[in-house]
Amino acid sequence: MKKFLITTAIDYPSGRPHMGHAYEKICTDVIARYKRLKGFSVHFSTGTDEHGMKIQRCAEKEKKTPQQFVDDMVVYFRQLCEVLNISNDDFIRTTEPRHKKTAQEIFSIIHRKGEIYKSTYEGLYCVDCETYYQRKDLVNDKCPVHATEPDNFSEESYFFQMGKYREMLIERIKKHADFIRPESKRNEILSRLKEPLKDLSVSRTSFDWGVPVPIDEKHVQYVWMDALINYLSTVGWPGKKSEEFWPTAVHIIGKDIVWHHTVIWGSILMAAGIHVPKVFVHGFVNMKGQKMSKSSGTVVDPIELVKKYGADPLRYFLISEIPFGEDGDFSEESLVERNNGELLNNLGNLANRILTFIYNKNAGTVSKPRELGVADKKMVKLIGSYPAKVSKLMDEFNLQGGLDEVMRLAKEGNEYFQEKAPWKNDYSNCLYIGANLLRSLAIMLGPFVPESAERMWEYLNLSGSVHEQDWESAKELAVKAHHKIKEPAPLFRKF
Numbered sequence: 001m002k003k004f005l006i007t008t009a010i011d012y013p014s015g016r017p018h019m020g021h022a023y024e025k026i027c028t029d030v031i032a033r034y035k036r037l038k039g040f041s042v043h044f045s046t047g048t049d050e051h052g053m054k055i056q057r058c059a060e061k062e063k064k065t066p067q068q069f070v071d072d073m074v075v076y077f078r079q080l081c082e083v084l085n086i087s088n089d090d091f092i093r094t095t096e097p098r099h100k101k102t103a104q105e106i107f108s109i110i111h112r113k114g115e116i117y118k119s120t121y122e123g124l125y126c127v128d129c130e131t132y133y134q135r136k137d138l139v140n141d142k143c144p145v146h147a148t149e150p151d152n153f154s155e156e157s158y159f160f161q162m163g164k165y166r167e168m169l170i171e172r173i174k175k176h177a178d179f180i181r182p183e184s185k186r187n188e189i190l191s192r193l194k195e196p197l198k199d200l201s202v203s204r205t206s207f208d209w210g211v212p213v214p215i216d217e218k219h220v221q222y223v224w225m226d227a228l229i230n231y232l233s234t235v236g237w238p239g240k241k242s243e244e245f246w247p248t249a250v251h252i253i254g255k256d257i258v259w260h261h262t263v264i265w266g267s268i269l270m271a272a273g274i275h276v277p278k279v280f281v282h283g284f285v286n287m288k289g290q291k292m293s294k295s296s297g298t299v300v301d302p303i304e305l306v307k308k309y310g311a312d313p314l315r316y317f318l319i320s321e322i323p324f325g326e327d328g329d330f331s332e333e334s335l336v337e338r339n340n341g342e343l344l345n346n347l348g349n350l351a352n353r354i355l356t357f358i359y360n361k362n363a364g365t366v367s368k369p370r371e372l373g374v375a376d377k378k379m380v381k382l383i384g385s386y387p388a389k390v391s392k393l394m395d396e397f398n399l400q401g402g403l404d405e406v407m408r409l410a411k412e413g414n415e416y417f418q419e420k421a422p423w424k425n426d427y428s429n430c431l432y433i434g435a436n437l438l439r440s441l442a443i444m445l446g447p448f449v450p451e452s453a454e455r456m457w458e459y460l461n462l463s464g465s466v467h468e469q470d471w472e473s474a475k476e477l478a479v480k481a482h483h484k485i486k487e488p489a490p491l492f493r494k495f
């Protein structure tokens with residue numbers, strides 16, 4: 001079986017999960033579910049990044065030990081995955097022994113290769129992004145991401161000779177168009193690499209909440225030198241599973257951590273002699289064009305939102321509203337609008353019309369088709385052609401485009417039903433083709449709205465789970481005449 005490894009960034013559990021965390025998990029989940037339908041054996045991992053100064057400070061504020069603090073907080077991140085129907089195969093925490101072992105092993109390998117030396121770090125550090133800055137990177141002397149003043153520190157530190165990987169990174173980026181996507185991010189990194197690349201401080205001594213440096217227990221590993229390695233720990237590197245999965249890896253991350261995932265991670269892997277994976281960068285979910293923030297009162301709790309609307313309306317909204325790779329806006333009004341206008345009026349209406357007609361007017365059985373007319377033939381052709389059309393977009397990670405296409409097929413279905421007017425004409429072909437159209441839609445909608453797709457499958461009374469089907473079979477007319485369906489219920493609610 002073909003393998004596919006897909007990961008999200010691992011979240012800082014410094015506060016409760018927010019919309020950005022939900023968005024990244026949903027997009028990655030859509031891809032993972034799609035790949036499974038395409039016949040891949042998928043390993044999909046997400047998790048939490050639990051070490052570092054930021055977490056230690058948050059724990060101190062709450063008078064908890066860091067371990068206690070992250071143990072309490074991680075509950076919400078797991079809950080987020082659950083309520084959003086995220087199909088992750090692993091949830092990795094950087095405080096787990098399996099991860100610490102891998103993180104230390106990578107450090108040791110690079111050290112053995114002579115790529116790590118001891119010196120003193122003197123300079124600026126933003127604790128919120130756990131990132132070193134040079135004065136020229138600051139905006140009005142503040143961190144360009146958090147607009148806070150970075151800390152100034154000076155301490156003994158181990159350095160990784162990242163500087164020597166500049167040429168190799170540039171070469172790799174130029175040679176592999178899919179190393180960093182979308183292209184705008186690729187160009188951004190190439191442009192930053194025009195400047196000399198500094199060596200990276202990879203250990204800290206002023207606090208101890210981290211993975212101990214294997215060659216010197218006075219130091220803990222720099223949090224990114226720890227966190228990035230989770231991608232290897234999740235597939236049990238080194239071992240059979242990682243051998244099979246690692247060459248297929250794609251990291252899905254937000255635009256603020258592209259440098260870390262391409263330049264830092266790329267050079268660490270090159271130094272360790274390990275394949276450098278692909279990175280796909282998504283945009284930010286904003287509110288009224290502004291970054292969501294506690295201070296401006298624009299932080300939305302995704303868990304509360306799911307309680308109110310359910311997971312599918314939120315998943316649908318985020319994917320259809322925001323082009324994958326670009327920024328977009330969250331608003332509850334637009335969520336409601338898309339739910340009522342698209343899920344309920346287009347998809348829900350179609351499913352409801354076809355299923356209740358079969359159930360009430362044809363004793364719950366799919367009718368036997370007669371000779372197909374022009375409209376019937378057109379609909380059969382559409383069912384046959386959409387899976388390939390949607391696949392083409394999904395393979396390029398155009399999730400919004402893929403979902404749009406599937407919804408267009410539902411719209412075609414509504415027009416077909418209207419034209420056939422089964423309430424006054426012979427309805428045999430309409431019900432037969434209609435049931436097959438719903439089956440096809442259920443398979444293709446599975447990655448986007450998993451719960452609703454499964455319910456469509458259930459009402460159609462088809463065997464197994466919609467999520468275990470073969471994508472290609474969505475083009476077939478697999479629901480046969482005389483097949484009995486179950487009593488249907490509305491798929492969506494009006495808000």
Ligand code: MSP
Binds near residue numbers: 024229254256286
């Ligand atoms: N812990 C690091 C990642 C380490 S990965 C080896 C981190 N954590 S984070 O909690 O700050 O962010 C986790 C992910 O959420 C990142 O990919 C980040 O870009 C993404 N988002 C954070 N805020 C976001 C939005 N408002 N919108 C969309 N995604 C954003 O960075």
